[in-house]
Amino acid sequence: MKKTFLLFFILFIAVSYGQDKIFVATKLDSTALVADNFMGYDQFGFYYSIKNNVLSKRKKDESFEYKNISLGRPTKIDVQNPLKIMLFYENFNTIILLDNQLSETQKINLSENDVPIMATATGIASQNRLWIYNSLTQQIGLFDYLKNVFQSITPSISGSIKYYQSDFNTFQWIDNNLNWYSCDVFGKISSLGKVAFFDQIQIASNQYIIFLKEGKLYVQDLKNKTISPIENVEKSFKNFYYKDQILSIFTNQGISNYKISIP
Template structure:
């Protein structure tokens, strides 16, 4: 009987031991940016000011701008050798190398199989994930061959965010959060409880609801709230359990205490 009581205690503890996740402040840094894109483990910071992408490291700054394409809608630096810039107004994707030199330009209006793209994110090899608004499908697009390697089933709700790494892609819609592998096959989906944006840490996710962040382990279906000080969260991302939050010209760096 004692053994049974002990097992029940451990099982209960495993369920309720981490109802929230603590975030310990490591440091904060002043940064004047309209939009923070990312910070990597080598101290390189990517941000946007006046529609210009900046890359800074050790007081050295590189910039890229393309005023002919209008406003920069999104920037993805997951692969620093193939940085993705998407200009939604002109339905055009630019690929940059690590010196912010242009290496590919994909005008989705000009390809034979026209695509009306709303969201993009980095894929493996020479691919990008795109969401095609016309057929409401997620596609893995090869920008060298200008063909789609994979198509997912049509999505019936509004797309809010799209993130990826080399192996998986996460599509956040108003109703669902979908997880796909690099073949475009759906492997998991959960209901969206009013989350509006996501960030990826390996295969785990950070989700934002209002001004609160939640952690979703890759093996779980229920996100856990992250305990944070009262900050206005302008942008956020995570690298190896280190959470970065950009708030009103200050970059906060937190260590997530994940058990």
């Protein structure tokens, strides 16, 4: 079954896309890290990771930790704003906001909201708001965490979310049929194309994605319909993270950072 699926994946690439380019990564440095998962880094050079349900923020000799015994392991961690870090605990329908020292500033139990909410996707948005996908209505909305007000901004979305990623102004998701969509803060939904089969994935821009399949990293250009391999990176790793032309590979030994030029 696995060989059949791999053959289908290779044929999909060969028929649907070109492969006339190879992305060669240049190794910059390595950092030792013992963790279960690497979550990314911020503009101040702090690395975020999870080990035994504890969120750690580290840089050289400076470190902070956050653990919530009653909620357990967070489902999603958003570190795009180092002054307002978001932890989402899907099993408890709860969001925790932390400051830059990982001290808890706000706990939001969405089950107590006046508007019924069952969140399955969340993220930091602009203007003191959070992105929320409400599975009860299958709508994307914005939650003002200062006023405790939630507003849906889209009609119901067909299909389920396989992967999602957000920034201050957009919420992007890939559904189970591998269709890629983007929604802005006004509720406008755009279709960005169809992505390749993946084991792990990260959206690099509105045109490019990086994905892992069968232990190999690729860059998919949806505008020009190409899928290109990434060479000169670790062959075995737990997960990867891409930001500002830096590809970070997390292995059992730590983090290896590579320079890679994706337009």
